[in-house]
Amino acid sequence: xxxGLTVYGMKASGNCYKLQxxxxxxxxxxxxxxxxxVNGQTRTPDFLAKNxxxxxxxxxxDDGRLLPESNAILCYLADGTRYLPADAWQRAQVLQWLFFExxxxxxxxxxxRFVARWLPADHPRQAELPRLRERGHQALAVMEQALSRxxxxxxxxxxxxxxxxxxxxxxxxxxxxxxxxxxxxxxWLARVEAQPGFVPQTY
Amino acid sequence: xxxGLTVYGMKASGNCYKLQxxxxxxxxxxxxxxxxxVNGQTRTPDFLAKNxxxxxxxxxxDDGRLLPESNAILCYLADGTRYLPADAWQRAQVLQWLFFExxxxxxxxxxxRFVARWLPADHPRQAELPRLRERGHQALAVMEQALSRxxxxxxxxxxxxxxxxxxxxxxxxxxxxxxxxxxxxxxWLARVEAQPGFVPQTY
Numbered sequence: 001x002x003x004g005l006t007v008y009g010m011k012a013s014g015n016c017y018k019l020q021x022x023x024x025x026x027x028x029x030x031x032x033x034x035x036x037x038v039n040g041q042t043r044t045p046d047f048l049a050k051n052x053x054x055x056x057x058x059x060x061x062d063d064g065r066l067l068p069e070s071n072a073i074l075c076y077l078a079d080g081t082r083y084l085p086a087d088a089w090q091r092a093q094v095l096q097w098l099f100f101e102x103x104x105x106x107x108x109x110x111x112x113r114f115v116a117r118w119l120p121a122d123h124p125r126q127a128e129l130p131r132l133r134e135r136g137h138q139a140l141a142v143m144e145q146a147l148s149r150x151x152x153x154x155x156x157x158x159x160x161x162x163x164x165x166x167x168x169x170x171x172x173x174x175x176x177x178x179x180x181x182x183x184x185x186x187x188w189l190a191r192v193e194a195q196p197g198f199v200p201q202t203y
Numbered sequence: 204x205x206x207g208l209t210v211y212g213m214k215a216s217g218n219c220y221k222l223q224x225x226x227x228x229x230x231x232x233x234x235x236x237x238x239x240x241v242n243g244q245t246r247t248p249d250f251l252a253k254n255x256x257x258x259x260x261x262x263x264x265d266d267g268r269l270l271p272e273s274n275a276i277l278c279y280l281a282d283g284t285r286y287l288p289a290d291a292w293q294r295a296q297v298l299q300w301l302f303f304e305x306x307x308x309x310x311x312x313x314x315x316r317f318v319a320r321w322l323p324a325d326h327p328r329q330a331e332l333p334r335l336r337e338r339g340h341q342a343l344a345v346m347e348q349a350l351s352r353x354x355x356x357x358x359x360x361x362x363x364x365x366x367x368x369x370x371x372x373x374x375x376x377x378x379x380x381x382x383x384x385x386x387x388x389x390x391w392l393a394r395v396e397a398q399p400g401f402v403p404q405t406y
Contacts (some may be wrong), residue, residue, distance in 0.1 A: 004389035051237045053307060092270055092279035099272040104256060104304045145255045148231040186308055 004062035008050070010037050012203035014110055014167035015070040016057040021163050022077055025197040037198040038118065071098040074160040085156045085165070096196045097153045097161035100142070108135035110168045112175025129176065140185060143169070147184035151191060159196060166192045171201075207265035208233040211253070212241050215406035218273040219260040219371035224366050225280055228400040241321065274301040277363040286366070288359045292331055300356045300364035303345070311338035313371045315378025332379065339380045343388060346372070350387035354394060361398055369395045373404075 005023070007030055009016030023030050035056050038150045042054045049114050051058045059067040059076070067073055075098070078084035113133040115125050135141045143165065146153055153161040170189055172179055181187055192198065208226070211235055212219030225231050238244045238259050245257045254261045254271045262270040262279070270276055278301070281287035288294050317336040318328050346368065349356055356364040373392055374383055382389055397403065 017333055031392060052345045053303060067292075068336070069299040069306075071302050072295050072299035075298050076291055079291035079294075088279055088282035089270075091282075092275050092313045095278050096270060096275035098273040098275050099302075100256060102302055103309075106306075107310070154207075173403070 001025075004034060005056055006060040006062075007031070008033045008035045008047075009057040010035055010061065011201070013037065013056060014113075014171065014201070015106070017061070017201045018070050018160075018163050018167045019057050019073055019077070020201075021199060022074055022083065022160060024199045025083065025163075025195065026077065026081060027197065028077070069164070071102060071160075071164055074098070074164060083158070083160050085154070085159070090154065090156050093154045093156070094159050094161045098164050100139075101161075101164045105136075105139040105165065106143070106168060108132045108139060109172055109175060109177060112136055112177060113168065113171055114175075117173045132175070133177050136172065136175065139183055140172070140177070140179070141171070143184045143188075144184045147182075147188045149184075152188070153166045158192070162192055164190070207238060209263040209265075210234070210260055210264065211236045211238045211250075211263065212260040213238055214404075215325050216240065216259060217316075217374065217404070218309070218405045220364075221273050221366050222260050222276055222280070223404075224369070224402060225277055225286065225363060225400050227402045228366075228398065229280065229284060231280070233338065248394075264320070265375045274305060274363075274367055277301070277367060281363045286361070288357070288362070292357050293357065296357045296359075297364045303342075304364075304367045307345070308339075308342040308368065309371055311335045311342060311376055312378060312380060315339055315380060316371065316374055319378045333346050335378065339375065339378065341381070343372070343375070343380070343385055347385045347387045350385075350391045352387075355391070357370045361395070365391070365395055370404075 005028065007016070007019050009019065009032060011034065018091055035047065037056050048054055050066055053068060055068060057070050057073060059073045062136060067076060073086060084094060112129060115132070116130055119125055152158045153165060166189065169185065209233065210219070210222050212222065212235060216239065238250065240259050244250060245259055249258055259269060260273050260276060260278045263335060270279060279286060287297060315332060318332055318335065322328055349393055355361045356368060369392065372388065
């Protein structure tokens, strides 16, 4: 059986970059189909037929099976590898960081980056930035507490928890969220970047 | 070894109710410690020492190990049971609904319920309701598309995906989000309520 994987993604999206990073670590070949979600390409009838929630990334297997949600895709691809522990408790510790990322981190740090970088300076959503930054700092403080005590987010070492949280944390400054007060996070970013197969995000 | 589990939770929270529902299905004994997050009890030094993100639910094992994030706790408790498939692909399908719930559903349907039910009628956050309801309906439309074609969210049958999404969907109306246009969802709610061990949310 072929192991041909297709990723529908947008290079500028941290959620999509997560998959690129894991696939490079795993040295798994894949096809990347660029989908411009900012300009409506995730809202076409063709794309909605593949993902009714209208979001990238989306993984397609060579038999046509589809999987949305960046962190669910990370879990699927990492299953049975060193990037996701097999033990139920250890896996749950990785999962808690994945849920933290989507609920307490991405909605602030990724959205601040989007508003500051992609919306015009006079756009009404610029008014959201102070609250986004405040909440973003709250998320970073939670990460700092963990990363001041250990090398990676999960005690078992580098995992998809680090990949998921690296994706937007390394561009916090783009949204006006400085990492000056988080020495643990800055050292961790460097450790992630030193992993075999690491690729920087380009867009 | 004892299997004593402690859940720190708030009965009125759907995220906490998820755990109650699964634990009842599994017939696992547990101790419930009520923590009033609306009135600051998740922000005390004692609680923050247990969960630096200051949220319930939080699971504590009898040896003191701690796990936050409702959906990570569901995964841990359901591991090896009929409520979470062992196969990597099938498990990923359950996980994608768990991430959908935390990113595209809960921030609208749960927050609309909170604003409408708990905040005073003249509170400034009441102004958020139209947008919360619009986004809530978008999430329900995604669920309806799945549930008009099969009995439960994952193809493998009733799972923690259904438990996680039942938690706030069954109270959508409290936030002013009616289920009239979602016959698939309404039939699914009844199927969830017919599962062995089902307990209604009380608060």
